[in-house]
Amino acid sequence: MFGPYFQGRACGDACISSKGKLTPDCNNPGTLGNFLKRLY
Template sequence: MASFNRLVLLVLAALVIVYLTTSANATKDRVGTCIRNCAQCKRMFGEYFEGQRCAESCLKFKGKSIPDCEDINTIEQFIHRVDEDED
């Protein structure tokens, strides 16, 4: 019975390690995709798009909301008019 408990514990530990490794890689992938999309939007919209703020948002929220340059709902917070005062 003790060997069965050890086996169960070993399997659970292996599953936890696999889960943590996989989720960390998935987060890095999402953040990387998010930052690349920010750069693409900056190239598309130029000075109208706040690329720096977009990338900082990617890091802060760990890529949970990935900007899509063709979907205003995902980028509206980073778009601004050039003639707006920047204080």
């Protein structure tokens, strides 16, 4: 959905390191903010 702006590797690493407690929700942009690349 976010294409090249989404840092999937960082998101997966965060999920694994938190043992599933940190799970981003695509319907809640607040949980994805740390895994999106800036456009500028």
